[in-house]
Amino acid sequence: MLLISLAFFISGAVFFAFAPKKGLHYFYLLYAAGAGLAAFSFAQALYNYAYSAAGAPALSFALQISPALSMGFKSGPLQDFFGLLLSLAAFAASVYSSGYMKGTAAPRFQGIFYGLFILSMGAVFLAADALSFLISWEAMSLVSYFLVVSDTESEAAQNAGLTYATMTHIGTAFIIGAFMLAFSATGSLDFTGMAAGLAGQSMTIKSVIFILSFIGFGMKAGIVPLHIWLPKAHPAAPSNVSALMSGVMIKAGIYGIMLMCLHVLGGPGAHYATWWGVVVLATGAASSVLGVLYALMEKDLKRLLAYSSVENIGIILLGTGAAIVFYSFGQTALAGLALAAALYHTMNHAMFKGLLFLGSGSVLHGAHSKNLEDMGGLLKRMPYTGLFFLAGSVAICALPPFNGFVSEWLTFQALILGSSTPLAYSKVITLLGGAALALTGALAAAAFVKAFGVAFLGLPRSPKARDAKEAGLPVTAALGFLAAMCLLLGVAPRIMLRLISAMPFAGLKEMGSAGPLHSPLIIAGGFSGFWPAAILVSMLLGLLIILALAGTWGRNRKITYANSWDCGIRALTPRMQYTATAFTKPLRVIFKTIYRPRKEVRISFKLKPLFVSGITYQSGITPFLENYLYRPLTSFVGKAALKIRHLQSGSLPLYLGYIMLTLIGLLMAWA
Amino acid sequence: MPLIKRWIEIFGAIDFISVGMLLSVVAMSSAKRIESCLKAYVINSWLLALLMAAFAVYLSIPHLYAAAFFTIAGKCVLIPYFLRKIIRDLKVTREVEPYLSMPVSLIISFGLVVLVYSFLASGIFVAGVARNVLKISVSIILISLFTMMNRKKAVTQVMGLLFMENGLFLAGFSLTYGMPTIIELGVLFDMMMGVMILGVFLTQIKKSFVSVDLDKLTSLKG
Structure with missing residues (x-):
């Protein structure tokens, strides 16, 4: 089945290369078909792993280059999980592209590279040895670089591409270092062989491999302070590609970290060092808090989303780090909980960040601007985009009944249960991670209230926003599909947890068992739990009650339509509205040590000091890391x-x- | 045949011929005219072919005869012919114009040979018939490289490259007692193509820079 899907992708790329230019965007549907097939076969493989004793790999293929060297692609549960994530996101993005990419500047180029990008990510997730992994990894980096710079007119895109290419190659150098070290210690390039060979090695070698691979893969995942390419590169690409970059490509970094930490270094009978987990946890905490703080200050919608990706990568790493800490103490059940939370959030983030980036593309199409201060009032003009963007925002703010809530709740539980670890410092650090997650959640809510409120509510701030229109059926259908996925993963978490429990990591098995799909989710032997289905039902009931009350009590009342909150001023103008900058002012004041806000008032006089000819006012924040780390x-x-x-x-x-x-x-x- | 074998052994023909090759390289590195360089190359190639034939007789490896034949056809006839044509077409002056004077380059060549002999005095390849050949071939490679450094004209650079290839060939077949014929043929064919491409290339350099003097290439630097 995967081969048929591959054939779809290749034929899609061939059509993009040779078909007549008119109607070229419809060939994205070939990619969508391929991705849909792949999603189906990955889901089936995962289901088999979870429910039957002997699950068969969806794909196994090896090419013998020389007696000592072979290149292989082989899927297992972890690979299938990331493959599923990729193909779901790619399906939505491809359907979306068939409507969105009509009349772009370089349709052939973007079409071909889009298909190659998805294929190379798939190859990264399925690679069975270091060689094929590195080749796929580099292919993925290069293809995405070309997509970032595909807007050849814009100098910002070229600069972003340069930053991206440099950073990603530095990251690859670290990854190669890790692989070479592992190879010289074990004599095997194959990941399974590496895992077996490393089990008996000294802790020093393993720690060096851990550090190298964490930096290398972290660069791609966008951990603080290696994230600076991310808010530049993701917004520069076309929106369908940024959805894949933010939704899936940075997950390749997460996949690499999980592969190296849990599979290769954590092979059978392995001992983890607690400080690995603490490093991952601390990085995760820093990434989540700083990511969301910068997202909050952003006026560019796509950059806001990119910073929010840094934040979500941080949340995933909080779970992963907690899992490693628990493994190091042998608390496998808790480790399973933390790891399930991390994997769940990985999947969730692909769904809602894909949704939000695709939504931002739709907004960009309607309002012709990425700047929030040019938007406003879009909800009336683009109702479907608005609705689905709202769903995505609710999901990313971790509010029920959407999926973000489930995974962040699980992460919270895992971090709070960190207090049961035996060492004082691991207790403190996990609880601090929990505190960071709480802060992050609150700030993320503020950021997305700002994004949705400023973009979709109020009055249009520019003529273009006033004339905004929906971008057509494929676009809204793709958004609707992702929004539905978010809701499904939010109300039926057991489906995903069962698929996750198929992974061969200790402690995960327990996460998937017990209870029918709609039953409450209770963890750690009754430590805490919630009932997702009940939440949905009670929310619907609440809505019904309100409607019923409104229907009975409000029936005979007179309805008056008036401008809301105009304070007696009869003509409201868009300039009177709350702006994105004004909305975040309180937070800018609170966190001024981090933001270092600066403002500059320049007054030019005709005749000093009374006759002023003009005043300019500039304000902004100081990019801390860029000024003090990267510039030197x-x-x-x-x-x-x-x-x-x-x-x-x-x-x-x-x-x-x-x-x-x-x-x-x-x-x-x-x- | 056994008689020839004995003669080869008694007179140390293999060592003699390879030393002859070394001498022809030294002659090339200190020659003043391009024609002399070309003659040195022809001599060098003939000696190479002779050495192959000697190996073929001495070790009874028949396919080395074929290799010797192809060497004669390629390196003694065709390549020199092309090079003459290139030199004539380009109308380069006859002098080679080295950076260093003849005595200095002789001393440096001598130094390189000493260096190679002192570092390769022991090792895995110092036994058997070809015990001296490796040292000689490495010396040939280094001296031709030095000659390439020392010359201003692109034509003489090509000549240095050809000598270097002869040295590599010598090392190759004397250590392995004959590479598979297909590889030897391939290498020869590559050489022919290389010379032809370099010919075109030199004409282009001449066209764009009005000379084949390589100092002018510095202006390409950004």
């Missing part, structure tokens, strides 16, 4: 590169001389 670093690298440039004199005899010196050096070393 890049200027140092730039200077060093200028020094090294002297080696490149351009003279051929000198280059030959380098070769000769190398040869003589090798001769001496060899002898």
Whole structure:
């Protein structure tokens, strides 16, 4: 089945290359069909793993390059899970693209690279050894780079692409380092072989591998402080691609971290060091809080969403880190809980961030601007986009009955149960992680109240926003599909938990068992629980009661239509509204140590001091990490590169001389 | 045949021929005219072919005869022909214009040979018939590389490259007692193509820079 889906993707790419330019966007439906098939087969494979004793891999394929070297792709439960996540998001994004990508600047280029991007991500998730993993990983990075810079007119996109390419290659260097170290310690490139070989190795080697792979994969996942490429690159790509980048590609980083930490380093009989978990946990806490703080200050809708991705990656890492801490103490049941929370949130984030990015693309299509201050009043003009964007916002704010609530609740429980670990510092750090998560949740709610409120409510702030229209059926259908997924995962968490319990990690099995699908979710032997189905039912009941009350009591009352809250001023204008900047002012004041807000008032006079000709006012926040970490670093690298440039004199005899010196050096070393 | 075998052994023909190759490289590195370089190359290639034939007789490896034949056809006839044509077409001056004077380059060549002999005095390849050949071939490679560094004209660079390839070939077949014929043929064919491409390339350099002097290439630097 996966092969048929592959055939769909390849034929899609071929059509994009050769078909006539008119109606080219409909070929995205081929990708959608391929992704749908893949989703089905991944779900089936996971279901088999969960429910029958011997689940068969959906795909197993190896290419023998030389006796010592082979390249393989093989799916297992973890691989299938990420494959499912990819294909669901890709399905929605492809359906969406068939409507959204009508009349773009470079339809062929974007169409082909879009298909390759999905394929390369699939290859990353299915790679069975370091070699095929690295090749797929690089393919994914390069293809996404081309998609980021596909807007050739915009200089910002080119700069974003440069930052992205540099960061991702530094990350890959760390990953290669980790793989090479693991290979030299075990003599195996295959992940399963590595896991078996590393089980008996010393803790020092394992720790070095852990650090290298955490930095390398963390770069792709967008952990603080390695996240700075993310808010630049994701918004620069077309919206269907940013949905995939934010929804799926950064999950490749999470997949890598889980693969290395839990599978390769945590093979059978492995011991974890507690401090690994603490490092992951602390990074997760920092990423979630800082990510959401910057998201809050953002006026650009897509950048806001990108920063919120940093935040959600942080939440996933909070769960992963807690799992490693629990594993290190042998508390497998709690580790299973934390890991299930992390995996669940990974899936959830793909759904609602995909939804929000696709929604932002629809908004961009309608209002012709990414700036929140140009929008407003879109709910009346784009009702479906508005509704689904609201669903996504509610989900990402972790409010029931949507999916974000379930995974964040599970993460919370895991972090609170961290107080049962034996060491004082692990107790403190898990509880602090819980506190960070609480802060993050509240701030995320503020950020998305701002995003939805400013964009969709009130009066339109620009003529273009006033004339906004829906982008057509495929677009709204894709948004609706993702919103439905969010709701489904929110009210029936047991479906996903059962699929998650198919993973071969200790403690996960228990998460999927017990009870029919609609029963309450009770964890850790009755420590806490909630009943998702009941929440939905009571919410619907509440709604019914309100409607009934309104119907009975309000029937005979007179309805008056008037401007809301105009305070007696008869003509409300858009300029009187609350702006995005004003909305977040209180938080800017509270967190001013982090934001370092600056404002600048410049007054120009015709005649000092009384005749003013103009006043300009500028305000903003200081990008802390960029100013104090990255700028010194890049200027140092730039200077060093200028020094090294002297080696490149351009003279051929000198280059030959380098070769000769190398040869003589090798001769001496060899002898 | 057994008689020839004995003669090869008695007169140390293999060592003699390879030393002859080394001498021809040294001659090339200190030659003043392009024609002399080309003649040195022809001599070098003939010696290479002769050495192959000697190996073929001495070790009774028949397919080395074929290799020797192809070497003669390619390196002694066709490549020199092309090179002559290139030199004539490009109308380059006859002098090679080295950076260093002849005595200095002779001393450096000598130094390189000493270096190679001192570092390769022991090792896995110092036994058997070909015990001296490896050292000689590495010396040939290094001296030709040095010559490439030392010359201003692109034509002489190509010549250095050809010598280097001869050295590599020598090392290759003397250590393995004959690579598979298909590989030897492939290498020869590559060489031919290489010379032809370099010919076109040199014409282009000449066209864009009005000279084949490689110092002018520095202006390409950004």
